[in-house]
Amino acid sequence: MKSSLDRLLVSILFCFYGFIHAQTGLDVTPPRTYYTSAAGESTVNTIKVTNPSKSNSLTLTVSVNDWEYDGNGNNVITDAGTLKNSAAKWISIKPQSFFTLAPGESQEVEITVTPPVKRFDSLNVHTALVFVTQTNPVDSYNDKGALIKISLRSGVKIYHRYNEEVSPNVDFSDYQYNKKLRKLELSIANRGNMWTDGTVVTELVNQNDGNKLKLENQMIYTLPGDERVVGIPLPAVLKPGKYIATSTFSYGDDDTIKMAELTFIHE
Numbered sequence: 289m290k291s292s293l294d295r296l297l298v299s300i301l302f303c304f305y306g307f308i309h310a311q312t313g314l315d316v317t318p319p320r321t322y323y324t325s326a327a328g329e330s331t332v333n334t335i336k337v338t339n340p341s342k343s344n345s346l347t348l349t350v351s352v353n354d355w356e357y358d359g360n361g362n363n364v365i366t367d368a369g370t371l372k373n374s375a376a377k378w379i380s381i382k383p384q385s386f387f388t389l390a391p392g393e394s395q396e397v398e399i400t401v402t403p404p405v406k407r408f409d410s411l412n413v414h415t416a417l418v419f420v421t422q423t424n425p426v427d428s429y430n431d432k433g434a435l436i437k438i439s440l441r442s443g444v445k446i447y448h449r450y451n452e453e454v455s456p457n458v459d460f461s462d463y464q465y466n467k468k469l470r471k472l473e474l475s476i477a478n479r480g481n482m483w484t485d486g487t488v489v490t491e492l493v494n495q496n497d498g499n500k501l502k503l504e505n506q507m508i509y510t511l512p513g514d515e516r517v518v519g520i521p522l523p524a525v526l527k528p529g530k531y532i533a534t535s536t537f538s539y540g541d542d543d544t545i546k547m548a549e550l551t552f553i554h555e
Contacts, residue, residue: 312426313340314348314440321399323448335444337420339389346440347424350385350397352376355417355445357514366416373511375414375448377388377404401448412454412481413512416446422477447483456480456540458510463535465552472503472520474535474548478510485509486539490520496529508537514532528555 323331339346354371358364368376382398382402399418401424425437457480465474478484490503506518520535533550 296338312344312346312438312440314338314346314420314422314442315340316420316442316444318444320445320447323446324403324451325401325403325448326451327403327407330400331448332398332400334398335418336394336396337389338394339391343391344426345391345424346389346422348387348389349421349423350381351419351421352379353417353419355415357511357516359515359517361508361516361518368416371415372409374406374412374416375403375446376416378414378448379416379418379446381418399444399446399540402448403448403450407450411512412449412452413483414448415511416448418444418446420444425509449482454480454482456482456484456544458484458486458537458539458546460535460537460546460548461515463533463548463550465533465550465554466519467555469519470522470526472522472533472535472550472552474518474520475535476508476514476516476518478508478512478514478516481512483509483511484539486516486537487536488520488535490533490535492534493534494527494529495532501526503533522554526554529553530552 317336321333321335323333324329332376337348352368354366354368354376356364356371357449369407375502378401380400387395421441422439425439427435427437459479460474461477462475466473486508488506488508492501492503503520506520508516508518510516530553534547534548536545538545
């Protein structure tokens with residue numbers, strides 16, 4: 289079963305009612321970890337799990353899921369081994385997948401990725417999601433004084449690519465003005481064989497008076513084959529007129545730059 293999260297790489301609080309007040313927490317770093325290897329070759333990275341609480345111990349379990357982006361860049365989580373680019377079954381956890389942290393204590397967890405000796409698809413990039421989940425809910429109280437239970441979970445994205453030549457390639461495929469939603473919509477497609485991240489920078493020019501306006505930057509993360517619609521909000525107060533929007537995106541070691549322009553009338 290799939291579930292969509294607006295922001296995956298933050299702790300998720302599961303509680304019964306209202307707002308929470310508790311001296312508890314869970315820190316897992318880094319939020320992403322990257323692997324490069326040949327088929328059959330093991331690669332090891334380490335994550336650090338910390339209990340920042342001054343009073344509560346955490347009993348934790350480490351599990352593995354699949355994940356992908358939807359068309360808006362949100363994270364979609366699925367069961368391990370269900371996506372075509374899944375690396376979930378390649379992952380092993382050391383020293384163990386169950387452990388307890390006392391208040392203020394940290395532990396390093398080794399995540400090993402070992403792709404099969406025989407490649408079973410033509411994909412260069414495979415991914416997985418490692419969850420660290422608290423299994424001993426903590427009692428707390430909401431603003432109304434009701435007793436609630438709090439359990440924390442934090443995820444780490446796993447990226448693996450084979451050690452062959454990479455060819456990042458991100459194209460702008462469409463650019464539109466959404467009058468109803470008061471935003472620009474830039475369609476992006478990752479046609480390369482590499483995960484590609486970067487920032488879309490957009491500037492408006494009012495053709496009536498020549499004034500320039502910089503819009504909010506949009507950070508994007510893509511996997512090979514992803515098609516994405518990036519929403520670029522317009523200012524709440526924007527003078528009516530004819531505008532030219534210019535959006536640029538740079539990526540790769542050589543800072544390849546893609547540019548798109550759109551002329552639209554804002555009324």
